[in-house]
Amino acid sequence: MVEDSVPGRLLAAATKLFAQKGFDRTSVQEIVAAAGVTKGAMYHYFDSKDDLLSEVYGRVLRLQTEQLEKVAVTEAPIADRLRRAAVDVVVSTIGNLDDMTIYLQSMHQLNAETSKSVRAERRRYHERFRGLIEEGQRDGVFRADKPADIVVDFYFGAVHHLGAWYRTTGRLSARQVGEHYADLLLASLRP
Structure with a gap:
């Protein structure tokens, strides 16, 4: 989604405001004002503020799913495919850390239907990742x-915790953190 498009501007504004104020303390009026659009324009693209939050996370999840599928279907040895997938999810999570942090902090505030849909998408991703391990x-x-x-839950628990400690100004790049995480995952799986 192009950021200068109306949906792109709405998502950028929502992401910034959700990060600054929190999902529950951000109004639709604040989002549309920051995006420079009308409420009518927002409701043309998104049914609700929940849909904006869902899309903030959804775009990251779609990226991660596309990348996982590309890795999973190659003929590379399974350890190499799992390593690439493990590194990628860390790199893409860090590259979209605000989106991930917002979602993880606010997912409990989604309406039941949206929450169910998002959880199902995430479950499909985890099942594909788990398939590599199996x-x-x-x-x-x-x-x-x-x-x-259990291995998948353990690994993704660490990935979801990145927002609590990772800083772009720190001594390790996203790729370096991803490599370390992947090393730890593969070491834990050695027979």
Whole structure:
């Protein structure tokens, strides 16, 4: 979505305001004023403020899903594919840290239907990631004494915590953090 388009401007304004004030303390009027559009224009593209929050996260999740699919279908050895996927999710999370932080802090405020839809999308992503682990377990490349779903929850718990400590001004780049996380994941899966 192009940022100078109306939906792009609305998302940029919403992201900035949600980060500054919080989802619950940001009004639709503030979002449309910051985006320089009318409420009618906003409601043409988004049904509600919930939809804006859902899209803030959705665009990151779509990017991560596209990248995971590209990695998962290659003929590379399973350990290499999992490593690439593990690094990518860290790099893309850090590259969209405001979006991820806003979503993780505000997801409980979404209406039930939107929340269910977003959780289902995220679950599909996690299932695809878990599929890589299960493939490696079946092939004897990864240890099989730890359930793949626990490994996924453990890994993504660490990824979701990035917003609490990662700073772009720190000594490690997003790629370096991703490499370290991937190393730890693969080391934990060695037979």
